[in-house]
Amino acid sequence: MAEKRYLLTPGPTPVPPEVLAELAKPVIHHRERDFREIYERCLARLQDVYRTKNDVLMFTTSGTGAFESAVANLTSAGDRQLVLSAGNFGERWAGMVRAFGADLVHARLEWGETPEPEDLRSALADAGDVKVVYLTHSETSTGVVCDVQALAAVAKEAGALVVVDAVSSLGAVPLESDLWDIDVVVSGSQKALMCPPGLAMTAVSDAAYAAQGTGARFYFDWNRTRKAQEVFDASFTPAVSLVRALDVALGLLLDEGLEAVFDRHVRLGRACREGAKAMGLELSSPDDDSSAVVTAAHTPEGIDSDELVLLLRDRHGVTLAPGQGELKGKIFRIGHIGYYDVFDITTALAAVELALVELGAEIERGVAVTRALEAFEHSPV
Amino acid sequence: MAEKRYLLTPGPTPVPPEVLAELAKPVIHHRERDFREIYERCLARLQDVYRTKNDVLMFTTSGTGAFESAVANLTSAGDRQLVLSAGNFGERWAGMVRAFGADLVHARLEWGETPEPEDLRSALADAGDVKVVYLTHSETSTGVVCDVQALAAVAKEAGALVVVDAVSSLGAVPLESDLWDIDVVVSGSQKALMCPPGLAMTAVSDAAYAAQGTGARFYFDWNRTRKAQEVFDASFTPAVSLVRALDVALGLLLDEGLEAVFDRHVRLGRACREGAKAMGLELSSPDDDSSAVVTAAHTPEGIDSDELVLLLRDRHGVTLAPGQGELKGKIFRIGHIGYYDVFDITTALAAVELALVELGAEIERGVAVTRALEAFEHSPV
Numbered sequence: 001m002a003e004k005r006y007l008l009t010p011g012p013t014p015v016p017p018e019v020l021a022e023l024a025k026p027v028i029h030h031r032e033r034d035f036r037e038i039y040e041r042c043l044a045r046l047q048d049v050y051r052t053k054n055d056v057l058m059f060t061t062s063g064t065g066a067f068e069s070a071v072a073n074l075t076s077a078g079d080r081q082l083v084l085s086a087g088n089f090g091e092r093w094a095g096m097v098r099a100f101g102a103d104l105v106h107a108r109l110e111w112g113e114t115p116e117p118e119d120l121r122s123a124l125a126d127a128g129d130v131k132v133v134y135l136t137h138s139e140t141s142t143g144v145v146c147d148v149q150a151l152a153a154v155a156k157e158a159g160a161l162v163v164v165d166a167v168s169s170l171g172a173v174p175l176e177s178d179l180w181d182i183d184v185v186v187s188g189s190q191k192a193l194m195c196p197p198g199l200a201m202t203a204v205s206d207a208a209y210a211a212q213g214t215g216a217r218f219y220f221d222w223n224r225t226r227k228a229q230e231v232f233d234a235s236f237t238p239a240v241s242l243v244r245a246l247d248v249a250l251g252l253l254l255d256e257g258l259e260a261v262f263d264r265h266v267r268l269g270r271a272c273r274e275g276a277k278a279m280g281l282e283l284s285s286p287d288d289d290s291s292a293v294v295t296a297a298h299t300p301e302g303i304d305s306d307e308l309v310l311l312l313r314d315r316h317g318v319t320l321a322p323g324q325g326e327l328k329g330k331i332f333r334i335g336h337i338g339y340y341d342v343f344d345i346t347t348a349l350a351a352v353e354l355a356l357v358e359l360g361a362e363i364e365r366g367v368a369v370t371r372a373l374e375a376f377e378h379s380p381v
Numbered sequence: 382m383a384e385k386r387y388l389l390t391p392g393p394t395p396v397p398p399e400v401l402a403e404l405a406k407p408v409i410h411h412r413e414r415d416f417r418e419i420y421e422r423c424l425a426r427l428q429d430v431y432r433t434k435n436d437v438l439m440f441t442t443s444g445t446g447a448f449e450s451a452v453a454n455l456t457s458a459g460d461r462q463l464v465l466s467a468g469n470f471g472e473r474w475a476g477m478v479r480a481f482g483a484d485l486v487h488a489r490l491e492w493g494e495t496p497e498p499e500d501l502r503s504a505l506a507d508a509g510d511v512k513v514v515y516l517t518h519s520e521t522s523t524g525v526v527c528d529v530q531a532l533a534a535v536a537k538e539a540g541a542l543v544v545v546d547a548v549s550s551l552g553a554v555p556l557e558s559d560l561w562d563i564d565v566v567v568s569g570s571q572k573a574l575m576c577p578p579g580l581a582m583t584a585v586s587d588a589a590y591a592a593q594g595t596g597a598r599f600y601f602d603w604n605r606t607r608k609a610q611e612v613f614d615a616s617f618t619p620a621v622s623l624v625r626a627l628d629v630a631l632g633l634l635l636d637e638g639l640e641a642v643f644d645r646h647v648r649l650g651r652a653c654r655e656g657a658k659a660m661g662l663e664l665s666s667p668d669d670d671s672s673a674v675v676t677a678a679h680t681p682e683g684i685d686s687d688e689l690v691l692l693l694r695d696r697h698g699v700t701l702a703p704g705q706g707e708l709k710g711k712i713f714r715i716g717h718i719g720y721y722d723v724f725d726i727t728t729a730l731a732a733v734e735l736a737l738v739e740l741g742a743e744i745e746r747g748v749a750v751t752r753a754l755e756a757f758e759h760s761p762v
Contacts, residue, residue: 072597
């Protein structure tokens, strides 16, 4: 038969059939009334998911592009800005902030560490006057989800604006943009929002608008995009097919209800961890319910995790994520945000078990799936 | 019945059913072998369409974003750069070049004028030492397609790099990137390439790589994208669904053959002009075979063209493009690049005839369609 494929990465994630069907609809013009109706509804749904009354600016780009919109709009050359990083994405933002000419203070934790308020407080104290603090809510490269509410509070106390990378956390775990007083929240279509990649969003507070810098920008300019969105227009031809797909995907998400979605992700994470541990694997991501986005685990001694990922993909049609950067070859990652139920997790675990045995590991057979199903049963408190 | 819709704008353009079906396929991961195979083939097909051996860098963005990649990579603050404009898009590029801190020389012709080599030669002579010249091959706002080969030669003579906006000309009319020695050619997925909006491309010559400036950039950085593409990877998660759609669309285009496609566009333009004139309308775009991309016409005295466009859309399901900027309310535009045959043109003409009569114009009935079919018959020399 034709190969069946299983996509179990923390982005891109699988897209529900209703959303795929929407993509196949004939292209409509972005200045048509029917597109504007879709756009208006989609932007309103984004505000619901973001839990914000602020504008959510939409860009045809990847998550990195939406992040660039934050950096390009908030930076004047020489501004002191602080990036708190503990993994691949945090480091990307540090590189970007530097590229835009800021005076970067890079508070760099070890990959896999969970950034704590005290880390930020001491970094800010050392740095002196910082205009902007960049945080990564869910560090997809390590599986760590930090307490961004507490971190944001520390940054605000120090008088800084707060920019949060929520690319893999928005719609995945609780994130209260307004209640937690976060100025800029960046996300993308291809993770918990159950849409293909190609759209990314930046929610912007009044304080952030007021703090715009003198840096060069055009495509990612906030004011231009904001002005267009006031009449449900886009500054530049948007990816109309992706916008209507995102609208449908957000509808599915909100119909399920954010709380129910978050609960499901926690239980999927629990199932994944318990299954991995039942196979005797050592977790790399934290072993608690904060790990609702992606589960990262070490391969057994002597087995290269890249080899496991390749074997799974080439022989079994199962796509997991490899380790990135410092963690390359050491860990593999199973994503569980978006369009996943528990049987996706048991499929991933069964495939990992099979492939590890093929690679010579000694694994007790059959325990992972059973243990995962048990762990999934009970809703978190 | 459900309303039937007809999209006849110069972008987004209608997408063939094979391409729409490709969009609805399950999402695959961008670092998978199967995606890389698609990506490799798509990039090679782009080189065929571009008629270049240079890298064609692909970005998830609109055409404006790919243009920004040119400006952001080629500009150091204070560089003298020249934009030759004669319409809405040329003016956009002037605004962008200014936003990136160049010392802009804006050679601004009237909207609808055809830029001639002499215009550029004298502007360059006045300006002195110019590092980069920006040209618009097909000015979609007016329907003018210029002789970009002759203009590029003038710019090269003056020692400048040449950047060409080919967003609505690539795959629409002849464009020989290498033969005409054009350094940077920018295009987008949603016009003659018969794909939805969301991808845009920048072909870059060695001379252009060597001339990179110190301007801030990250998402649109050429070196980063070039390096990733060497192994058929993307720097940042690309719009995978759109990439596979573009690959299929480019396959259709190349199967038809570029020469056959260009010939069809010329004949569609001829049909459209002859039909419009048969109704007694005054053309706004040039009345010759250079007008292969979009036909622009004035509405009869006393009829606002925005009103015509709205009526066509709301009552008849036919979407044409209105006039932009200075031409707003004065002209309407019918696109004929991409997935169009002559019956799309007769539909557009029949609808315009009907709507103009509804708006009170005196139009001889039935002549436009017949005249268009006759004009389409004969292949251009």
